[in-house]
Amino acid sequence: MSTLVKKIKHYLNASYELRSWFGTVDHKRIAILYLISVTLFFFVGGFFAVMIRLELLTPAGDLVSSETYNKLFTMHGIIMIFFFLIPAVPAVLGNFLIPIMIGARDMAFPRLNLASWYCYIGGALFATAAMVTGGVDTGWTFYTPYSSTYSNGAVVLTALGAFVAGFSSILTGLNFIVTIHKMRAPGMTWFRLPLFIWSNYAASIIMVLATPVLGAAIFLVFLERAFHIGIFDPNLGGDPVLFQHLFWFYSHPAVYIMILPSMGVMSELVAAFSRKRVFGYDFVAGSSLAIAVLGFLVWGHHMFVSSQSMYAGFVFSFLSFLVAIPSAIKVFNWTATLYKGSISLQTPMLYALGFIGLFTIGGLTGLFLASLGLDVHVHDTYFIVAHFHYIMVGGVVMGYLGGLHYWWPKMTGRLYPEFWARISALNIFIGFNLTFFPQFLLGYMGMPRRYHAYPEEFQVLNVMSTAGASVLAVGYLIPMIYMLWSLKYGKKAPANPWNAKGLEWTIPSPPPVHNFDEIPVVTEEAYAYAEAPHRG
Numbered sequence: 001m002s003t004l005v006k007k008i009k010h011y012l013n014a015s016y017e018l019r020s021w022f023g024t025v026d027h028k029r030i031a032i033l034y035l036i037s038v039t040l041f042f043f044v045g046g047f048f049a050v051m052i053r054l055e056l057l058t059p060a061g062d063l064v065s066s067e068t069y070n071k072l073f074t075m076h077g078i079i080m081i082f083f084f085l086i087p088a089v090p091a092v093l094g095n096f097l098i099p100i101m102i103g104a105r106d107m108a109f110p111r112l113n114l115a116s117w118y119c120y121i122g123g124a125l126f127a128t129a130a131m132v133t134g135g136v137d138t139g140w141t142f143y144t145p146y147s148s149t150y151s152n153g154a155v156v157l158t159a160l161g162a163f164v165a166g167f168s169s170i171l172t173g174l175n176f177i178v179t180i181h182k183m184r185a186p187g188m189t190w191f192r193l194p195l196f197i198w199s200n201y202a203a204s205i206i207m208v209l210a211t212p213v214l215g216a217a218i219f220l221v222f223l224e225r226a227f228h229i230g231i232f233d234p235n236l237g238g239d240p241v242l243f244q245h246l247f248w249f250y251s252h253p254a255v256y257i258m259i260l261p262s263m264g265v266m267s268e269l270v271a272a273f274s275r276k277r278v279f280g281y282d283f284v285a286g287s288s289l290a291i292a293v294l295g296f297l298v299w300g301h302h303m304f305v306s307s308q309s310m311y312a313g314f315v316f317s318f319l320s321f322l323v324a325i326p327s328a329i330k331v332f333n334w335t336a337t338l339y340k341g342s343i344s345l346q347t348p349m350l351y352a353l354g355f356i357g358l359f360t361i362g363g364l365t366g367l368f369l370a371s372l373g374l375d376v377h378v379h380d381t382y383f384i385v386a387h388f389h390y391i392m393v394g395g396v397v398m399g400y401l402g403g404l405h406y407w408w409p410k411m412t413g414r415l416y417p418e419f420w421a422r423i424s425a426l427n428i429f430i431g432f433n434l435t436f437f438p439q440f441l442l443g444y445m446g447m448p449r450r451y452h453a454y455p456e457e458f459q460v461l462n463v464m465s466t467a468g469a470s471v472l473a474v475g476y477l478i479p480m481i482y483m484l485w486s487l488k489y490g491k492k493a494p495a496n497p498w499n500a501k502g503l504e505w506t507i508p509s510p511p512p513v514h515n516f517d518e519i520p521v522v523t524e525e526a527y528a529y530a531e532a533p534h535r536g
């Protein structure tokens, strides 16, 4: 029997040569390459976060100099946004699952897929070079004229890193769009697609349309720095606010590049662990597209106090309220899916429930910020920091970890230890709230962001936040350990450990090189769970 099992070839044991990995065009192997790279950067970015929190333990700026502190939060932001959050869900889970979920043998452009990973690595090398040659201190937002004229840091190298990594995102988006249009198995109509596909599709549209604008903005900063052409520097006849427009025209939609794919994971988890079809499937699918469109119309809410006309402020404020509606539709529909579902609280579901709660807090505080009058008060305070961490860490990272646990058996063929996984999910939830909730209070009391020292009355809340960060750090380390452990010692995973619906669960774990021996013919709706046998 065991010799028989050993003979089964799958994508992981098909070949062991280095070339078969670094030259692979298999979407599943590319997903693994991304998994390793983004995990590495998550911990590098995490290291900077720990340094920031240690500095803020005491009111005096005593651990690092103010210059070093500026570099710490800049590199933390750049790494977490460009090298972790943007690629995490689409490039790891999306790459692995999209072809399988639609019943295809690979992406539409397998080589382009590999090229996108090399762009990511190229960008990462530039960014790493910038870090080791003195770092950069502009903030992840690269605001001009500081970045273009005054900063002495490695701005050009870092910007080049973000620029090159941007191509990875563009190529991934392009590949997803074409794959979803062209490679669906017979019977896999648009409205039978898993919602994970819809949300990645919507995110891909943003990747393709918005990322080039960031590229252009960064390129202009480079031109101004290198050749002193007056684009942003008023001394040279330029306009610094122009940069903010270009930057946020990308970066607000970019927040949806991060959150949309994670919302897709959420729909999969909620359905699988309530054993029900997602409530209001059409609305959840449509809301992804609505977010992609509306997301392009709200960038001015980052510039309420940047000399933007008051009337523009009114309009951006109103539009920002609108963009919250499709997100609220999703939260409502996930909750409605839980209602009378037969719920099992396994690890991925714990992450999903965490996502619903934390994303709701992040989204509601987004509405506070979208209110023009209130934002003037809390702009550039710790309230902002709390808002976006609730969404990006409470939302995106929770969804990513939930998804990683859910599909881990499929990706690796091994089960992880459920006990430790639950402990760490709980640990992350508690650590997260302890870290970031006090920051809402600090911001509301007026503590500005991006300073390495602060008045003494803010210390108690800062100590809570730093304590929470240490709990959170442990929460992130535990999965690292048990997931690596499971690769060797974990129980072998069956094809469908969760008894879930979806084409990915119809093929062996781990999948064979070409996913399907025979291309499936789809006859079922998505999430065709027999309605849960109902308890009175």
Ligand code: HEM
Residues within 6 Å of the ligand: 141, 255, 256, 258, 259, 301, 302, 320, 321, 323, 324, 327, 362, 363, 364, 365, 366, 367, 369, 370, 371, 375, 378, 379, 380, 384, 387, 388, 391, 392, 396
């Ligand atoms: C529910 C819809 C949302 C609304 C109405 C909203 C509103 C806002 C507003 C008005 C600001 C600017 C505050 C200021 O700087 O004074 C802001 C900042 C921010 N938001 Fe949101 N937001 C929403 C969702 C999101 C999502 C989904 C993400 C990320 C995945 C996100 C990430 C951010 C980030 C990163 C910043 C700060 C950028 C910086 O200055 O560094 N937001 N949000």
Ligand SMILES: [Cu+2]
Residues within 6 Å of the ligand: 251, 252, 255, 298, 299, 301, 302
């Ligand atoms: Cu925004």
